[in-house]
Amino acid sequence: MNDLVSRLRALDTCAVSDALDKHGLPSAVSGLRPLAAQRAAAGRAVTVLLGPPAARPAEGADGPKRHLGTAAVDASGAGDVIVVAHQGRTDCAGWGGLLSRAAAIRGIDGVVVDGAARDLAEAAAAGLPVFARAATAVTARGRAAEVSWGEPVELAGVPVAPGDLVLADAGGVVVIPFAQAEAVLATAEEIAAAEAAMAAALDAGRPVSEVMGATYEELTGHRRRESR
Numbered sequence: 001m002n003d004l005v006s007r008l009r010a011l012d013t014c015a016v017s018d019a020l021d022k023h024g025l026p027s028a029v030s031g032l033r034p035l036a037a038q039r040a041a042a043g044r045a046v047t048v049l050l051g052p053p054a055a056r057p058a059e060g061a062d063g064p065k066r067h068l069g070t071a072a073v074d075a076s077g078a079g080d081v082i083v084v085a086h087q088g089r090t091d092c093a094g095w096g097g098l099l100s101r102a103a104a105i106r107g108i109d110g111v112v113v114d115g116a117a118r119d120l121a122e123a124a125a126a127g128l129p130v131f132a133r134a135a136t137a138v139t140a141r142g143r144a145a146e147v148s149w150g151e152p153v154e155l156a157g158v159p160v161a162p163g164d165l166v167l168a169d170a171g172g173v174v175v176i177p178f179a180q181a182e183a184v185l186a187t188a189e190e191i192a193a194a195e196a197a198m199a200a201a202l203d204a205g206r207p208v209s210e211v212m213g214a215t216y217e218e219l220t221g222h223r224r225r226e227s228r
Contacts, residue, residue, distance in 0.1 A: 041110020085153035086115030
């Protein structure tokens, strides 16, 4: 797994998105952008599902009530990315500053929130990348609660299971299902190498119409989904 994460860190989301396309998989999570430390985040998904307060399990059903995200942070470390499924909500934060501080202390690589996040200056000061739909000052207290963690979730229709590979950078957020990780990474590495060679050809003075010809279209072409 550590080798897979290292290979993922050497890529960007555009190459991975193209590879996901070629394997007939969802190519990206739409609408998320970097809002804190301006570096990429790459690692294994540790998932958190949020919902309205009424959706929180009763005390005793899953242990004592706790603040959203805390169990996932305590269970995570280097090579992990916290993934918060909050159904795109921007009326309150699905992530905040104390969580960011705790995540940074534990060496967590980054946080992806399908919704809003707050205390982003604190996250940036801690060096923690946070990718979300928007910034807000509005607390989750009384507005949202943790439904579960460590279970499969969806981000804008893209399924994410614990242990899937997540890469987030200035280009967006992509998710590689763990079962397809080796194949998708190999394809992404081929695409990245081919595009680096094309960039070198442009730098050497070759016309872009020649460099980005049929070979480029084949390189990034879609693979038809296999029928199941």
